[in-house]
Amino acid sequence: MAFLRCEVVRWVDDEPQPGLVEARFTDAHQREWAFIDKCPVFTGDNLTSDSLYPVVVGVLCDVLTTDGTGNTVTISVARWGLESLEGDIEFEVRADQLTTS
Template identity: 50%
Template sequence: MLELRCEAVRWVDGEPFPGIVEVRFIDAAGQSWSLIDKCAIFAQFGELTPDSDYPVEVTVACVVQGDTEATAGDGVVTVSTSPHGVTTLDGREEFTVRWDQLIR
């Protein structure tokens, strides 16, 4: 599964356990997006706490949407953050990002 590079920018709340964080990334068009979800989705080893020194580099699992061969030459790809149900506050889960923002 691919991972999209992001930054955890703040601790939102301690409930539900283990806590909620806000994560941001910038898409291929330069637009900033915010994802808010459980800290364990973005960092599996407990590196995000209320006392962390934000921003912290993290990732979110994603899957490529559409024809990767067609987009590979442009250096961009559309991904979905659906593997863990992560969306923006308005429910968006598909984003066009640069290939170099992804970790394979």
């Protein structure tokens, strides 16, 4: 399994339970993307409205392709039904943005 490193930047709302957070990351082309979803979608220790943000988290993703150098990969976050605020589910990111835990 691979995880995309992101930062949860804020608590959005208490409803629906267990609460919504906003996570952001910057792709390989320096474009910033944001997700808003339930906090369990993102790895991280017990995110709450009182947590000190930003918090580094991971998002479960599938690696679809890698470039010839292994520096850039295309990922999908569809496994959790997650999508960016713009509706995108596939992103080109730097390989060093991924972790296995």
